[in-house]
Amino acid sequence: MRTVSMCFSLFPVPRCRFHTLAGSWWENFHKLGRTGGKGSKLNHLRSNNSDQEGGHTRKYVRTVTTKTDLKRKIALSKKSDVVGHETKYAMTISSDELHTNKIEISKVERKDFGTQQKVTENKDLVKLMTLIIFDIETTGFSRENERIIEIALQDLVGGENSTFQTLINPECYVPNAHVHGISTHMVSRPDVPRMKELIPILIEYIQSRQKPGGQVLWIGHNARTFDVPFLIKEFSRCSTEIPEDWLFMDTLPLARELVKSGGPNCPSKTSLQALREHYKIPLVGSAHRAMSDVYSLSLVLQRMTFDLKVPISGLVDRSFKASEISIVKKKKSSK
DNA sequence: GGCCCTCTTTAGGGCCTT
Secondary structure: OOOOOEEOOOOOOHHHHHHHHHHHHHHHHHHHHHHHOOOOOOHHHHOOOOOOOOOOOOOOOOOOOOOHHHHHHHHHHHHHHHHHHOOOEEEEEOOHHHHHHOOOOEEEEEOOOOHHHHHHOOOOHHHOEEEEEEEEEOOOOOOOOEEEEEEEEEEEEOOOOEEEEEEOOOOOOOOOHHHHOOOOOHHOOOOEEEEEHHHHHHHHHHHOOOOOOOOEEEEOOOOOOHHHHHHHHHHHOOOOOOOEEEEEEHHHHHHHHHHOOOOOOOOOOHHHHHHHHHOOOOOOOOOHHHHHHHHHHHHHOOOOOOOOOHHHHHHHHHHEEEHHHHHHHHHHOOO
């Protein structure tokens, strides 16, 4: 039996460090929101988190993967695929069930929002958004010729299993280990999943973080022109569509807005490293590794949205769907 | 590759992602 190395924040250090930091994201945001006064748009953020603090149980968002239950996860994902677009599944796992491997799959009602605009028009729907910071490492810049070799996610709600991280076997040589420290040897180990094996697990993980009837907002730096096209290409290679209820948001335009706004306290550059240094955010983990950049971006986003007074609905306003990127590409290539 | 800016738009260079 093959086992797969993936990291969830339920596990011990270093993942627990990310777990703790993830929990502080909202707390810090609340402090910033309070300093913004009653009229601050950040009050949206405070209200959005009302059901995420105070010990409320979210039975619909618990997923656990260990090195020994990969096949079970894949089997669950295939079961979900049978239902297709009609229903959405989430796993309900109690502490007892964790020990007995007994997992109950329950149907969750699905709402079709149509467009992200409808979400921003309804503040109640904004509360249903799941914000996922993500980053990928690749073998190069070309989505056509290069492959993803690492992915990391962080659900900004925090708590158990709020982070997801794994290397990915690209089934090719990794020429740029000097950039991220990920070598061909590291990704060629038998316990490192290939993309076709990872995609159903990734979808299952996202569904486990998703609120019933809610949408997921993936947030990445330069996501529109780099991370998302890479994801689309990798999904396409595996004959899988990016789920329609996945929205994406690029923080690079936010950074540009911030630089453009001027002022003595504005950053001068828009790279993630420059923003991290500008906000004096310490580097956690290895530079240019996916989880390290995810952690940096989660804090950079907090600071940028505060400086620009952008609420969660503002992030959704700036979101796009994977299908929109494909349409743009088709139009340009057809000329 | 896409976006942004400007000494631009009939263009070109810089930035951002690995």
